[in-house]
Amino acid sequence: MKFGILVTEGPYQHQASDSALQFCRAALEKGHEVMRVFFYNDGVNNSTRYTTPPQDDRNIVNSWSELAEKHGIDLVVCVAAAQRRGIVDEGEAQRNGKDGNNIAEGFRISGLGQLVEAGIQCDRIVTFGD
Amino acid sequence: MAEPWEEDEGPVKKFMFVNRKAPYGTIYALESLEVVLISAAFDQDVSLVFVDDGVYQLKKGQTTDGIGMKNFSPTYRALEGYDIEKLYVSKESLEERGLSEDDLLVDVQVMSKSEIADLMDDQDVVLSF
Amino acid sequence: MTMLHTVNKSPFERNALDSCMSMANKGSKILLIEDAVVGAVDKNTHAEKIKGAMSDYTFYVLGPDLQARGIDEGNVIDGVNVVDYAGYVDLVAETDNVQSWL
Numbered sequence: 001m002k003f004g005i006l007v008t009e010g011p012y013q014h015q016a017s018d019s020a021l022q023f024c025r026a027a028l029e030k031g032h033e034v035m036r037v038f039f040y041n042d043g044v045n046n047s048t049r050y051t052t053p054p055q056d057d058r059n060i061v062n063s064w065s066e067l068a069e070k071h072g073i074d075l076v077v078c079v080a081a082a083q084r085r086g087i088v089d090e091g092e093a094q095r096n097g098k099d100g101n102n103i104a105e106g107f108r109i110s111g112l113g114q115l116v117e118a119g120i121q122c123d124r125i126v127t128f129g130d
Numbered sequence: 131m132a133e134p135w136e137e138d139e140g141p142v143k144k145f146m147f148v149n150r151k152a153p154y155g156t157i158y159a160l161e162s163l164e165v166v167l168i169s170a171a172f173d174q175d176v177s178l179v180f181v182d183d184g185v186y187q188l189k190k191g192q193t194t195d196g197i198g199m200k201n202f203s204p205t206y207r208a209l210e211g212y213d214i215e216k217l218y219v220s221k222e223s224l225e226e227r228g229l230s231e232d233d234l235l236v237d238v239q240v241m242s243k244s245e246i247a248d249l250m251d252d253q254d255v256v257l258s259f
Numbered sequence: 260m261t262m263l264h265t266v267n268k269s270p271f272e273r274n275a276l277d278s279c280m281s282m283a284n285k286g287s288k289i290l291l292i293e294d295a296v297v298g299a300v301d302k303n304t305h306a307e308k309i310k311g312a313m314s315d316y317t318f319y320v321l322g323p324d325l326q327a328r329g330i331d332e333g334n335v336i337d338g339v340n341v342v343d344y345a346g347y348v349d350l351v352a353e354t355d356n357v358q359s360w361l
Contacts, residue, residue: 006257008158008361015267015293022323024346032352041161041259080164089285112168119255120143120172126350127258127359130267148358150278182278222281247282251260256358 003027003104004118005037008129012053013024014101017046021063028071035122036074037064038115039107041129044082047075049104061104068106075107076114136218143254144175149184150258153203154194158200159187162259167205170212177216177253178209179246181223188219188234206236218246261286263354267293269359270305279360280312290319290342290350296328301336313338321347 005024009016024034039046051061068075077087088096089103103109119125136170147166153159160255169176180188194201204246217238225228225241250256264283268275276298279289291299298305299320309318318339325332325341332341342350351357 003351008259019267019293022344023347027348030345030348032348040165041157081161099209112165113171115165116145116172116174117168119145119257120141120174124357125257126351126357127361129258129359129361150361180273181282243282244284247284250282250358251262251284251287251355253356256356258359258361 001123002033002035002121003121004035004115004125006115006125006127006128006129007037007039007043007046008041009096010042011051011107013042014130016128016130017043017060018058020126021060021067023126023128024067024073028067034071034073034115036076036118037068038118039075040081040112040115041047041078042085043086043129044077044087047077047082047087047104047107050102051104065104065106077103077109078112078115079109081107140173142173142175144177144252145169145255145257146177146179146250146253148179148181148250148256148258149187150182152183152186153192154176154197154199158259162257163202163205165257165259166209166214167212169208170214176214177218177249178214179218179250181220181243181246183223183227185219185223185227185229185234188217188236188238189229190233190235192235198214203235207237218249220246260355261288263288263290263350263357265290265292265357265359266271266295267291267359269294270298270303270308275360276305276308279358280316281307283316285315287315288317288319288350288354290321291339292321292324292346292347296320296324297328299325299335299339300330301334306336309336309339319346321351 011017093101192203219238322341
């Protein structure tokens with residue numbers, strides 16, 4: 001079965017990102033496909049590579065990057081929500097005159113249409129939020 | 131070139147957006163509305179449900195000057211222009227808050243939670259904000 | 260159609276479980292995750308809501324979230340099924356759609 005995942009809260013503050021990661025891992029282990037994880041609302045904060053948790057804590061951002069690379073998952077960050085919260089890739093940095101970018105490996109910034117498209121193409125959309 | 135979802139014969143799924151939070155205290159109401167507007171471009175079967183404090187998203191007379199935030203409530207009136215006309219409001223949620231249909235800024239269908247439950251059961255995708 | 264409803268808030272903190280149960284059709288499955296698992300403890304003051312609704316819904320609770328909060332599975336309300344993440348995935352796959360009561 002093809003799953004789409006929606007994450008609407010940032011990492012660490014809420015369990016949502018951790019739950020979503022555990023759900024994805026379990027789904028993949030059972031042979032399902034995770035086509036896309038869409039990050040919306042404060043969920044876009046899952047995508048900054050400047051995240052630096054203490055060494056004995058999990059690195060949620062890296063966990064997403066690694067999972068995406070290993071299983072070919074499309075990690076999409078909503079552009080409008082990202083702009084509000086200061087998440088930028090190289091293109092967005094140039095367009096908006098910012099002096100750097102902070103998007104982590106494996107994430108891409110795109111429009112909300114990617115969420116609707118996931119809804120159309122996936123068998124299920126599972127939301128993790130606050 | 132037309133995107134795949136812009137072709138006439140594309141799949142139509144039933145999308146329901148469940149709005150349960152009052153506006154302004156959190157961004158959910160505004161960002162939910164942004165998804166709704168985008169979904170209109172995909173020619174899907176879209177419905178919006180307002181329950182719990184979500185009914186306040188449609189309350190007439192929102193005036194946000196005093197809190198320094200943008201009043202986005204006029205956008206709900208524009209939904210009709212995007213062919214989004216299925217707006218369902220929980221009768222119980224209105225009554226619990228001392229509100230009635232006359233307090234709302236758009237035309238909606240007021241229905242019981244059990245009627246909304248039947249509609250929800252019939253959806254392909256339910257997104258909750 | 261059968262729906263899966265997930266709830267992630269403690270009934271002591273928010274009305275997500277009440278709201279879910281007021282809008283979930285009979286025959287639905289309700290899964291308690293994250294902080295909502297505290298509502299699955301037998302003898303908690305909200306437990307009667309779940310016990311009283313067992314003929315309408317099948318209740319599940321996420322085991323890893325119970326364990327994380329120091330709740331023994333033996334203290335979960337009789338009839339509430341404990342599942343792991345694989346079981347969570349199965350519930351999503353075997354129902355027709357899923358609504359998260361956040």
